Amino acid sequence: MMIQLKIDGKNINARAGTPLMDVALENGVYIPALCYVKGQPCLGTCRVCSVKVGGVVAAACTVPVVHGMEVEVNEPEVTDMRKALVESLFAEGTHNCPSCEKSGRCDLQAVGYEVGMMVSRFEYRFTPRQRDYASEKILLERDRCIFCQRCVDFVRDEETGQKIFSISGRGANSRIEINAELANKMTSEQVTRAVNLCPVGTIVEKGVGFNEPIGKRKFEIKSVRERALAGDHK
Amino acid sequence: MGRKLIIDPVTRIEGHGKVTIQLDDDNNVIDAKLLVVEFRGFEKFIQGHPYWEAPMLLQRICGICFVSHHLCGAKALDDMVGVGYSTHNLITPTAEKMRRLGHYAQQLQSHATAYFYCIVPEMMLGMDAAPEKRNVLGLVAADPELIKRVVMLRKWGQELIQAVLGKKMHGISSIPGGVNNNLTAEVRDRFIKGDATIPSIDQMLEYSMEGLQLFYDFHEKNRAMVDSFGDAPALDMCLVDDNGDVDYYHGKMRIVDNDKKVVRELDYHDYLDHFSEATEEWSYMKFPFLKELGREKGSVRVGPLARVNVTKSYSTPLAQAALEKFHAYNKGKCSNKALHTNWARAIEILHSAELIKVLLRDPDLQKDQLLVTPTEAMWTGEGVGVVEAPRGTLLHHYRANKEGNITFANLVVATTQNNQVMNRTVRSVAEAYLGGQAEITEGMMNAIEVGIRAFDPCLSCATHALGEMPLEVTLLDAKGNQIDERRK
Numbered sequence A: 001m002m003i004q005l006k007i008d009g010k011n012i013n014a015r016a017g018t019p020l021m022d023v024a025l026e027n028g029v030y031i032p033a034l035c036y037v038k039g040q041p042c043l044g045t046c047r048v049c050s051v052k053v054g055g056v057v058a059a060a061c062t063v064p065v066v067h068g069m070e071v072e073v074n075e076p077e078v079t080d081m082r083k084a085l086v087e088s089l090f091a092e093g094t095h096n097c098p099s100c101e102k103s104g105r106c107d108l109q110a111v112g113y114e115v116g117m118m119v120s121r122f123e124y125r126f127t128p129r130q131r132d133y134a135s136e137k138i139l140l141e142r143d144r145c146i147f148c149q150r151c152v153d154f155v156r157d158e159e160t161g162q163k164i165f166s167i168s169g170r171g172a173n174s175r176i177e178i179n180a181e182l183a184n185k186m187t188s189e190q191v192t193r194a195v196n197l198c199p200v201g202t203i204v205e206k207g208v209g210f211n212e213p214i215g216k217r218k219f220e221i222k223s224v225r226e227r228a229l230a231g232d233h234k
Numbered sequence B: 001m002g003r004k005l006i007i008d009p010v011t012r013i014e015g016h017g018k019v020t021i022q023l024d025d026d027n028n029v030i031d032a033k034l035l036v037v038e039f040r041g042f043e044k045f046i047q048g049h050p051y052w053e054a055p056m057l058l059q060r061i062c063g064i065c066f067v068s069h070h071l072c073g074a075k076a077l078d079d080m081v082g083v084g085y086s087t088h089n090l091i092t093p094t095a096e097k098m099r100r101l102g103h104y105a106q107q108l109q110s111h112a113t114a115y116f117y118c119i120v121p122e123m124m125l126g127m128d129a130a131p132e133k134r135n136v137l138g139l140v141a142a143d144p145e146l147i148k149r150v151v152m153l154r155k156w157g158q159e160l161i162q163a164v165l166g167k168k169m170h171g172i173s174s175i176p177g178g179v180n181n182n183l184t185a186e187v188r189d190r191f192i193k194g195d196a197t198i199p200s201i202d203q204m205l206e207y208s209m210e211g212l213q214l215f216y217d218f219h220e221k222n223r224a225m226v227d228s229f230g231d232a233p234a235l236d237m238c239l240v241d242d243n244g245d246v247d248y249y250h251g252k253m254r255i256v257d258n259d260k261k262v263v264r265e266l267d268y269h270d271y272l273d274h275f276s277e278a279t280e281e282w283s284y285m286k287f288p289f290l291k292e293l294g295r296e297k298g299s300v301r302v303g304p305l306a307r308v309n310v311t312k313s314y315s316t317p318l319a320q321a322a323l324e325k326f327h328a329y330n331k332g333k334c335s336n337k338a339l340h341t342n343w344a345r346a347i348e349i350l351h352s353a354e355l356i357k358v359l360l361r362d363p364d365l366q367k368d369q370l371l372v373t374p375t376e377a378m379w380t381g382e383g384v385g386v387v388e389a390p391r392g393t394l395l396h397h398y399r400a401n402k403e404g405n406i407t408f409a410n411l412v413v414a415t416t417q418n419n420q421v422m423n424r425t426v427r428s429v430a431e432a433y434l435g436g437q438a439e440i441t442e443g444m445m446n447a448i449e450v451g452i453r454a455f456d457p458c459l460s461c462a463t464h465a466l467g468e469m470p471l472e473v474t475l476l477d478a479k480g481n482q483i484d485e486r487r488k
């Protein structure tokens, strides 16, 4: 059923129940996102897609559109809120873009540029988390994880459907884990997919760093905004 | 009662160094030392990082010769994954030539910076010119046209570095087994023909020739001084190819004596079998020397002067002519003269420009075979890389475990190789300029710095620290009482 809604004052027709994120993007309104993968069940973990729906803050990827909805995306308060959320992610982990192999192809870095972040308003924590070298093909750079859970939900053992990645601990002690035995069974295509799925440089293919030249990396060819608006949300 | 002179820090060098000179009651030099007073351990920091990050991270030791560190690291990683020179599985011609292109671009850029910004001021304006004039700004006033060309030479090198490595500083080109990019015909043509922002390569050759001419003019007018200043005998070392000619990217380490007799020639993987390192409690910088000969006789000089001394010939015509002139002037023997280093550096600027010109016309640069991918069985877990960095022979040595985690790293940089020779130079200049003088002038103190700067030492690299410092000169008596102090 087609319904009408308003995004930033503009009248929009959409199919009822479509995620607000998709509707906005299809209509040329960019909303930053770090955990959402188009066509996959919504994770709703990062909240970077926060907008106002009827004056109330909600994560755009979690909201199905209904008739008469009034959405504010480029409204000052919620715009700053999105920026603050991105800043908090930078402050929470350890993100050394200049020497990171994910630089230029990192969603977090790209979204940081999109929200106009220059420096984090929060104190950097430089959380020491250990690297995990245990699996044969994958290195986990734990201090870069933003706990989006994409890998947890969308990367599974092809035979059994078991999860390969998981999160242990709670709150500030959360840690991304890898089941080395299952990870060693991953095909190289699966490894590449997992590496690309991770919005930061946590899931790294061993031995393959810096293989794309500066200037020709993913988000240098086409920005995260252009990609999202073209329907290429991962 | 004797006196102690301190130059702290030495200016127009990279990093933080300090000179102390001890005079006796008759003002004779009884001791002269170059001390390196900063320390930062990159070798420790890199442990635990994945091995493929090493060339990316360790190049950050230096803001000047980062391409050398990057390549040296890449060569060590080639070894580690089982490709490259120590195997029968060489990297592709395109990969090697791209690496060389970035390397020569950096040599051009780094030498041009050292030569024109740090060395030419004294050449043109005099060692005892007023300090506020005796710098690159003084040159702008003295010869604005020259400065425009100098700035362009440096910029051209930087632009080429960017074309190869993606960034003007701390970019990425080399990865284990090759490179991540080639050079498009369009970019190549920009450097061959020039465009609105940069001149052509032929123009660069012309500027390089002018730079060399600058030395000739200076030499002509100051022959006695140039040929006697800072005499520091030592063995000379550099990488050479099978003909005994310098190869900045790869070769055997050749060490020659003053008569150019080959004292030792070694595969650089065996470096540690042949060299020891002495330490002194007054400096963070070590003193490497050939074990068998001991520290006094076995210390080597590296860098432009050493290379020009060691190499038999060059493959490019203009540099070859300049080299012949140098060799003839020194009567076929090695030169030990500190200021001849600047001559050698000017020759190498020309040589780099010519090598770049040759490479730019090589169609291999446009080919697509960039990477050799080794199998797991080829993994050795250990690698050594050596290149001729602008300042001399540079060595990186890493080990990693099977999981890919660096367990050990050791870097031996050119400035460290030159430590003993630089100390000899300081002593020689101190004796000549300060010995027996009742009053010490600023110009005399500067002479010491000129001797050090001839080596273009990178103390950042040597101690793996970074810094840029103003000059502070302190004059102390034997009891450590401050007599005089100057700052800039």
Ligand code: SF4
Pocket (backbone or CB within 6 Å): A144, A145, A146, A147, A148, A149, A150, A151, A152, A165, A176, A197, A198, A199, A200, A202, A203
């Ligand atoms: S490892 Fe990557 S994909 Fe997995 S939760 Fe962390 S950030 Fe998300």
Ligand code: FES
Pocket (backbone or CB within 6 Å): A032, A033, A034, A035, A036, A043, A044, A045, A046, A047, A048, A049, A050, A059, A060, A061, A062
């Ligand atoms: S993209 Fe919506 S919560 Fe992460």
Ligand SMILES: [Fe+2]
Pocket (backbone or CB within 6 Å): B014, B061, B062, B063, B064, B065, B066, B458, B460, B461
């Ligand atoms: Fe350096």
